[in-house]
Amino acid sequence: xxxxxxxxxxxxxxxxxxxxxxxxxxxxxxxxxxxxxxxxxxxxxxxxxxxxxxxxxxxxxxxxxxxxxxxxxxxxxxxxxxxxxxxxxxxxxxxxxxxxxxxxxxxxxxxxxxxxxxxxxxxxxxxxxxxxxxxxxxxxxxxxxxxxxxxxxxxxxxxxxxxxxxxxxxxxxxxxxxxxxxxxxxxxxxxxxxxxxxxxxxxxxxxxxxxxxxxxxxxxxxxxxxxxxxxxxxxxxxxxxxxxxxxxxxxxxxxxxxxxxxxxxxxxxxxxxxxxxxxxxxxxxxxxxxxxxxxxxxxxxxxxxxxxxxxxxxxxxxxxxxxxxxxxxxxxxxxxxxxxxxxxxxxxxxxxxxxxxxxxxxxxxxxxxxxxxxxxxxxxxxxxxxxxxxxxxxxxxxxxxxxxxxxxxxxxxxxxxxxxxxxxxxxxxxxxxxxxxxxxxxxxxxxxxxxxxxxxxxxxxxxxxxxxxxxxxxxxxxxxxxxxxxxxxxxxxxxxxxxxxxxxxxxxxxxxxxxxxxxxxxxxxxxxxxx
Numbered sequence: 001x002x003x004x005x006x007x008x009x010x011x012x013x014x015x016x017x018x019x020x021x022x023x024x025x026x027x028x029x030x031x032x033x034x035x036x037x038x039x040x041x042x043x044x045x046x047x048x049x050x051x052x053x054x055x056x057x058x059x060x061x062x063x064x065x066x067x068x069x070x071x072x073x074x075x076x077x078x079x080x081x082x083x084x085x086x087x088x089x090x091x092x093x094x095x096x097x098x099x100x101x102x103x104x105x106x107x108x109x110x111x112x113x114x115x116x117x118x119x120x121x122x123x124x125x126x127x128x129x130x131x132x133x134x135x136x137x138x139x140x141x142x143x144x145x146x147x148x149x150x151x152x153x154x155x156x157x158x159x160x161x162x163x164x165x166x167x168x169x170x171x172x173x174x175x176x177x178x179x180x181x182x183x184x185x186x187x188x189x190x191x192x193x194x195x196x197x198x199x200x201x202x203x204x205x206x207x208x209x210x211x212x213x214x215x216x217x218x219x220x221x222x223x224x225x226x227x228x229x230x231x232x233x234x235x236x237x238x239x240x241x242x243x244x245x246x247x248x249x250x251x252x253x254x255x256x257x258x259x260x261x262x263x264x265x266x267x268x269x270x271x272x273x274x275x276x277x278x279x280x281x282x283x284x285x286x287x288x289x290x291x292x293x294x295x296x297x298x299x300x301x302x303x304x305x306x307x308x309x310x311x312x313x314x315x316x317x318x319x320x321x322x323x324x325x326x327x328x329x330x331x332x333x334x335x336x337x338x339x340x341x342x343x344x345x346x347x348x349x350x351x352x353x354x355x356x357x358x359x360x361x362x363x364x365x366x367x368x369x370x371x372x373x374x375x376x377x378x379x380x381x382x383x384x385x386x387x388x389x390x391x392x393x394x395x396x397x398x399x400x401x402x403x404x405x406x407x408x409x410x411x412x413x414x415x416x417x418x419x420x421x422x423x424x425x426x427x428x429x430x431x432x433x434x435x436x437x438x439x440x441x442x443x444x445x446x447x448x449x450x451x452x453x454x455x456x457x458x459x460x461x462x463x464x465x466x467x468x469x470x471x472x473x474x475x476x477x478x479x480x481x482x483x484x485x486x487x488x489x490x491x492x493x494x495x496x497x498x499x500x501x502x503x504x505x506x507x508x509x510x511x512x513x514x515x516x517x518x519x520x521x522x523x524x525x526x527x528x529x530x531x
Contacts, residue, residue, distance in 0.1 A: 005134035024155035035101040037177020044149040051111040052139040078420030085133035091125040160185035172200040196236040202388035206395035221354040227271040259347035265317035284373035288491035325386035402486035423463040442498035450507030482511035
């Protein structure tokens with residue numbers, strides 16, 4: 001556990017991506033099984049200890065530390081694990097040596113909600129502050145130390161000089177502590193047997209088009225739909241639905257599991273049915289409709305009937321057991337066009353190509369499209385193979401220009417990880433009428449991106465100097481600052497007082513110069529709804 005704690009501490013204080021890769025690779029090479037496998041599972045959010053939550057840890061502190069001291073310390077530090085690790089009282093008397101990662105995992109796995117308040121302190125007593133921090137991060141999940149799942153997998157590949165694409169391919173067939181994966185990569189054993197497993201394949205991704213122009217003789221254009229990218233896999237009589245990150249979401253969309261009954265791996269956009277008048281091809285509702293079904297462990301019959309899911313297919317990775325990824329896009333497209341009629345039409349359709357005379361004409365088509373279910377265009381090189389990740393020059397995404405509106409900063413909250421000392425999460429609102437006539441501000445969105453480090457420091461200082469009220473970790477501030485907010489679309493929402501919810505809001509510009517009474521009205525935002 002001590003070595004794992006040292007790794008986490010080093011990762012927290014390291015900004016360099018290459019240095020993070022080196023640190024993780026060095027740890028994986030120098031740590032025995034199964035400790036390194038459990039550590040890898042923790043770094044990639046692959047561990048889940050149901051008996052231990054953040055509330056469990058907070059409740060432990062209430063019995064050991066003055067409540068006022070705890071509240072002030074947690075607010076100042078901005079991270080529960082770090083605060084607990086520093087405030088935890090030193091044990092009285094002799095204690096056992098620090099546990100290994102494997103022992104910690106085994107103990108955490110055996111805990112129940114009833115035993116955790118007794119067993120967790122015993123582990124914490126055996127560790128120093130760095131070890132306590134590592135244990136709490138391990139137990140509660142969500143490391144937030146600047147290491148993504150992808151970066152950890154790249155580090156694994158670099159540690160043992162294997163292909164990261166192969167690592168991704170095997171990953172989702174295995175579970176922590178990944179004994180078969182380490183045996184293959186580190187010891188030269190045969191690759192894990194995944195032949196009869198409905199395995200996730202890494203997606204091919206696109207670069208933003210930005211200022212580049214392409215020749216439509218070399219590239220095909222199709223709509224970029226505003227749902228969630230999914231992969232459907234049917235192998236050995238079993239079907240699974242995977243999200244872009246490789247999470248199995250089959251239980252959330254059971255109608256799709258039963259819809260694919262032949263050996264295939266299909267790539268597409270998961271959408272829900274909507275008004276036939278609402279799409280370039282008809283039938284796709286906005287993302288707001290899909291959002292009602294995301295993350296649900298159980299789906300009612302009513303929801304299945306009112307918001308049926310379907311997949312608008314983009315590509316085919318395998319068909320009738322034959323891998324198609326080494327074929328050029330044009331040939332895969334032909335295979336997909338012949339495959340779609342063999343699939344149930346109520347659950348699958350084909351993403352149509354967008355025909356244009358030239359690039360200028362395509363730009364006009366893109367600019368004129370404000371369909372609620374369309375994000376923009378995809379441009380795919382006609383001779384591109386299906387390769388994992390983003391490869392320059394093959395696929396481009398050309399998202400439509402964002403919508404812009406001026407909003408007033410209302411609330412701020414501390415960030416996490418590197419931003420835990422700064423108020424970096426901002427809630428903003430629009431006027432519900434004329435502010436000069438006494439109209440109030442209603443929250444319409446929240447954003448934590450779109451500004452530089454220098455701007456963050458300036459915003460943090462403003463929040464601290466203009467705080468009106470505190471509500472737990474949230475500060476209400478004086479209405480003095482206007483944000484120009486960019487967003488992709490806006491939808492009606494019963495969960496918000498304004499009745500509106502933005503899609504992908506981000507701060508486009510900080511309007512230090514603009515008076516708050518000149519910010520936009522709720523009515524302006526409401527006119528942008530395309531539900």
